[in-house]
Amino acid sequence: DGGITQSPKYLFRKEGQNVTLSCEQNLNHDAMYWYRQDPGQGLRLIYYSQIVNDFQKGDIAEGYSVSREKKESFPLTVTSAQKNPTAFYLCASRTGAANTGELFFGEGSRLTVL
Amino acid sequence: AQSVTQLGSHVSVSEGALVLLRCNYSSSVPPYLFWYVQYPNQGLQLLLKYTSAATLVKGINGFEAEFKKSETSFHLTKPSAHMSDAAEYFCAVRRGGSSGSARQLTFGSGTQLTVLP
Numbered sequence: 001d002g003g004i005t006q007s008p009k010y011l012f013r014k015e016g017q018n019v020t021l022s023c024e025q026n027l028n029h030d031a032m033y034w035y036r037q038d039p040g041q042g043l044r045l046i047y048y049s050q051i052v053n054d055f056q057k058g059d060i061a062e063g064y065s066v067s068r069e070k071k072e073s074f075p076l077t078v079t080s081a082q083k084n085p086t087a088f089y090l091c092a093s094r095t096g097a098a099n100t101g102e103l104f105f106g107e108g109s110r111l112t113v114l
Numbered sequence: 115a116q117s118v119t120q121l122g123s124h125v126s127v128s129e130g131a132l133v134l135l136r137c138n139y140s141s142s143v144p145p146y147l148f149w150y151v152q153y154p155n156q157g158l159q160l161l162l163k164y165t166s167a168a169t170l171v172k173g174i175n176g177f178e179a180e181f182k183k184s185e186t187s188f189h190l191t192k193p194s195a196h197m198s199d200a201a202e203y204f205c206a207v208r209r210g211g212s213s214g215s216a217r218q219l220t221f222g223s224g225t226q227l228t229v230l231p
Binding site: 004033040041042043044045048058090092099100102103105106107108110 | 123150159160165204219223
């Protein structure tokens with residue numbers, strides 16, 4: 001089945017540690033996205049990539065980093081510089097045109113910093 | 115800049131009753147509007163979208179939404195609620211402009227729908 005796979009589903013880390021969240025897609029989509037979801041705040045865009053080897057900052061990129069070395073993969077690193085990293089993280093890819101295309105989401109990774 | 119406002123963070127309806135979830139947008143250019151649904155601990159799934167064709171848009175699971183430019187609204191409705199409709203619903207608008215960042219989605223804060231037996 002085609003889709004987006006995020007791992008791990010749950011992650012616990014100590015303060016000051018970097019963590020990397022995996023996102024893999026087999027939908028052959030060029031564009032991929034990372035969102036952060038906090039209760040009552042909807043989704044906020046962290047980073048996005050329109051094509052391999054290119055990515056752009058979203059609205060809340062500080063304390064995060066990404067890479068896009070392969071079309072299928074778009075990992076997100078939550079660094080120790082992120083002030084409040086505990087959140088639900090969603091990866092998505094887009095089909096269709098930039099303006100009207102649909103986003104397909106993974107099932108998310110819940111990060112808790114102790 | 116474009117934005118969306120979802121009125122009511124929590125909505126409760128009885129099974130079989132009408133579902134109405136409200137979304138208002140602000141946009142300086144004709145918008146592209148979307149409704150997504152999220153079940154607990156899962157990603158989002160597209161319900162329907164408006165892309166400047168018909169103003170009444172039909173989606174999956176019996177949902178529909180009507181684009182009303184005069185009211186800057188894109189409310190989501192379903193004639194008869196089912197228990198399986200209980201989820202969080204997000205309205206989203208595609209930002210205006212031609213740059214990459216301008217074409218990204220802006221999400222509302224979500225409405226949690228509870229369906230009572």
